[in-house]
Structure formats: structure tokens, C-alpha cells
Amino acid sequence: MNNYQWTCPHCDRPQTGGDPNTHYGIEYLGVGETEAGTVGYTVFAQRCLNESCNKLTLELNVHPVYYQGGWKAKSSSKIFSERLIPRGASVPQPEFIPxxxxxxxxxxxxxxxxxxxxxxxxxxxxxxxxxxxxxxxxxxxxxxxxxxxxxxxxxxxxxxxxxxxxxxxxxxxxxxxxxxxxxxxxxxxxxxxxxxxxxxxxxxxxxxxxxxxxxxxxRQERLAAVASIRQEKDQAKLQPPASPALQAPAPSGASDPIQNG
Ligand SMILES: [Zn+2]
Known part of the structure; x- marks a missing residue:
């Protein structure tokens, strides 16, 4: 299967699909002629390449089929079409939403x-x-x-x-x-x-x-980022500048002229 762009419905990550992470299968249903003619189903499955997701997405379609060197689906007239994994068409929503x-x-x-x-x-x-x-x-x-x-x-x-x-x-x-x-x-x-x-x-x-x-x-994240930069700068201002006197304290026992006066 040629490469194509898709977005994983589990994790919402856009990515490139195609072999060897994609499967397409068609099966003829041996039930005789239905009111829609000869029917079969197609399965379309793909695996998410986002390592932290790696989930399966699977879609099942039932349609009239015909034989031409192999079974082919008349995809324009679907009898049934549904994504089975994951169910529903919801877009993943972040957890900060109640x-x-x-x-x-x-x-x-x-x-x-x-x-x-x-x-x-x-x-x-x-x-x-x-x-x-x-x-x-x-x-x-x-x-x-x-x-x-x-x-x-x-x-x-x-x-x-x-x-x-x-x-x-x-x-x-x-x-x-x-x-x-x-x-x-x-x-x-x-x-x-x-x-x-x-x-x-x-x-x-x-x-x-x-x-x-x-x-x-x-917006809150941007403001928090600005606030934390500001806090870092404020802390840097409060820090006393390094001076040689602080680094090398006066030797103990040194006489202080004012001490006894
Ligand atoms: Zn995914």
C-alpha cells in the first residue's frame, strides 16, 4: 500500500502510514445473491508508530463485491462502514478538561x-x-x-x-x-x-x-513560563556578588585594634 498521511485516533499524532504497518483485506461472503448482489467485507487496519501509543486502529466495511482476477469492492455503495477500534469518532481530549x-x-x-x-x-x-x-x-x-x-x-x-x-x-x-x-x-x-x-x-x-x-x-502555561524566568532573575539579583574577602576569611586570632578600646 502506498504511503499516506493519517492521524491516530487514539493519541491524535499525525503520521505517515503504509507498509509494513498497514493491512488491507477483502473477503467474499458465500451467502448467495443478496438484495445488494454478491457481498463481501473489507478490513483496514493500521498500527500507530508513536512508540508511547503503538495501538491498533481497525475499520470494517461491508459492500457489494465483484470478481476480476480477485475480489474487488464496490466501495461507492457501502452497506456497512464502521471503525471498530477505537469505537466512535471522538478526538482524544487532554486531561485538564473536567x-x-x-x-x-x-x-x-x-x-x-x-x-x-x-x-x-x-x-x-x-x-x-x-x-x-x-x-x-x-x-x-x-x-x-x-x-x-x-x-x-x-x-x-x-x-x-x-x-x-x-x-x-x-x-x-x-x-x-x-x-x-x-x-x-x-x-x-x-x-x-x-x-x-x-x-x-x-x-x-x-x-x-x-x-x-x-x-x-x-495561556496559563505561557504565563507560568514568564513568571518562572522572572523569579530566576529576581533570585539572581538577591544573590550577593562573590568577593575575595568572603572567599578567604580573615585568619583567626588577628588583632582588632578596636576590640579592647
Ligand atoms: Zn497513536
Whole structure:
């Protein structure tokens, strides 16, 4: 297989894939002619070259197949396509993001296709969790919280990582399909959404995680680095300059003219 660029879904490390760390296999299923014709499955597997990860990623597809010197897949008409290892399409999130927020996000990704409704409910809960934790805004409904957040950004009282762009993004998603109407309700109310809407919510969660938590963390790290350089310099100033007198103390017993006076 030719080399290609990919990003490991376990550790998020971009890398070059290809032989001998990649496997592609196709198998014909001897079940006779289905309504989709002769069918088979393909397996695509790759190993992460990041030494500290070294994990397997595996994707399974079922499609109509045909024989031409070997079995070939009609990849344009997939019957089933899913990444089995790791499950779900979540991007690894750093540990400084609160665990309940990360786990809602991962679960929302995991069940997006199986249950867009449940996925959207988790995403909304995740967004609410972020507004409460990160922005410190807690109202009765997500809708009221988003309004309060918009005001806080307008009044410059919100954390500076919360940009107008991220508030616009929230607003944009609110306008999609059922999501907007249901943001006014309690986040525990299950709403009817399609996979596209569920994905739009997941995208929003990812954007907020990046723009709020990751951005703030990076800013704090930069400030901590500046502070530690400053501390080192301050300490260097306090240190007395090395003088020959200090290095070679006066011999004991030397007479001091003032001592007996
Ligand atoms: Zn990896």
C-alpha cells in the first residue's frame, strides 16, 4: 500500500502510514445473491508508530463485491462502514478538561449513528457543563445560559478565551433544525434529531473544548513560563556578588585594634 498521511485516533499524532504497518483485506461472503448482489467485507487496519501509543486502529466495511482476477469492492455503495477500534469518532481530549465533560463528549461521538437523539442530548449536556464550569454561568435552561454568556462576552466579563466567534458558533448551531427549539427545554429532554444535527453539536463541543479549555491552558502555561524566568532573575539579583574577602576569611586570632578600646 502506498504511503499516506493519517492521524491516530487514539493519541491524535499525525503520521505517515503504509507498509509494513498497514493491512488491507477483502473477503467474499458465500451467502448467495443478496438484495445488494454478491457481498463481501473489507478490513483496514493500521498500527500507530508513536512508540508511547503503538495501538491498533481497525475499520470494517461491508459492500457489494465483484470478481476480476480477485475480489474487488464496490466501495461507492457501502452497506456497512464502521471503525471498530477505537469505537466512535471522538478526538482524544487532554486531561485538564473536567472528566464528566470529556466522558459526555466521548459518549456523544460513540452513539452518534446508532442513536442521534441520545448523542444530541449528551452534546447539549456537555455544552451546558462547559458553560457552567468554564464561564461560571448557571441558569435554569441551556438557552438562558447561552443568552447570559453572550451578554458576558459583550460586557467583557467573560474569560477572554471565550471569543465572540465561539458564541456565534453556538448561536449558529441553535438555528439548526430541532436543536434550537430544544435548547430552550431542559437538557435532559430527549429530542428527535438526525445524524447530521448530532454531528453539528459534536463539532460545536470540539470547537468549545479547543477554544476555551485548550486556549486557556496554553495561556496559563505561557504565563507560568514568564513568571518562572522572572523569579530566576529576581533570585539572581538577591544573590550577593562573590568577593575575595568572603572567599578567604580573615585568619583567626588577628588583632582588632578596636576590640579592647
Ligand atoms: Zn497513536
Amino acid at each position: 472528566a464528566p465533560i470529556r466522558s459526555d463528549y466521548e459518549e456523544a461521538c460513540l452513539i452518534r449513528d446508532l442513536s442521534p437523539k441520545a448523542s444530541a442530548t449528551l452534546s447539549r449536556r456537555c455544552i451546558q457543563g462547559m458553560i457552567r464550569d468554564f464561564a461560571g454561568i448557571s441558569k435554569g435552561t441551556l438557552d438562558a445560559e447561552i443568552k447570559a454568556l453572550t451578554e458576558a462576552v459583550d460586557n467583557h466579563t467573560a474569560d477572554r478565551a471565550i471569543t465572540l466567534e465561539s458564541v456565534y458558533a453556538i448561536d449558529h448551531v441553535r438555528k439548526i433544525g430541532n436543536i434550537g427549539a430544544h435548547m430552550e427545554k431542559d437538557i435532559n429532554v430527549i429530542i428527535d434529531v438526525d445524524p447530521g444535527e448530532a454531528q453539528a453539536l459534536i463539532n460545536l463541543v470540539e470547537l468549545l473544548l479547543r477554544e476555551w479549555y485548550v486556549e486557556r491552558h496554553q
